[in-house]
Amino acid sequence: MTDPVSKAADVLSEHRESIDRLDAILVYTLGERFKHTQAVGKLKATHDLPPSDPSREAAQIARLEDLANRANLDPEFAKKFLNFIIAEVIQHHKTHQS
Numbered sequence: 001m002t003d004p005v006s007k008a009a010d011v012l013s014e015h016r017e018s019i020d021r022l023d024a025i026l027v028y029t030l031g032e033r034f035k036h037t038q039a040v041g042k043l044k045a046t047h048d049l050p051p052s053d054p055s056r057e058a059a060q061i062a063r064l065e066d067l068a069n070r071a072n073l074d075p076e077f078a079k080k081f082l083n084f085i086i087a088e089v090i091q092h093h094k095t096h097q098s
Contacts, residue, residue, distance in 0.1 A: 034089070041093035051093035057086050 002010075044051060061079055068078035 030085075033085070034092075037089045038092060038096075041089070041096040044093055045096040051097060052086075052090045060086070 041051070043049075061082055064078050064082045065075040067073075068075040
C-alpha cells in the first residue's frame with residue numbers, strides 16, 4: 001500500500017502532465033490562430049480596410065463569454081484574454097498597413 005504523501009505526489013504528477021499537454025495545445029492553437037489573423041491583416045491592408053472591426057470584436061467577446069460560461073471558466077477572465085489577443089491582432093494589422 002502506498003503512503004498518502006506518495007499517492008499525492010503521483011496525483012500531482014498526473015495533473016502536471018495534463019497541464020503540460022494543455023499548455024502545448026494552447027500554444028499551437030494560438031500559433032494557428034495568429035497565422036490566420038496575419039492573413040486577414042494582409043488582406044485588409046491590400047484592400048484598404050480598417051485594422052479593427054468593433055462589431056466583430058463585440059460579437060466575438062459575447063460568444064467567448066457564452067463559451068466560458070458553458071465551460072465553467074470565469075467569463076471575465078475569458079473576456080480579458082480575448083481582449084488581449086484582439087489588441088495584439090490589431091497591432092499586427094496596423095503593421096501591415098504601414
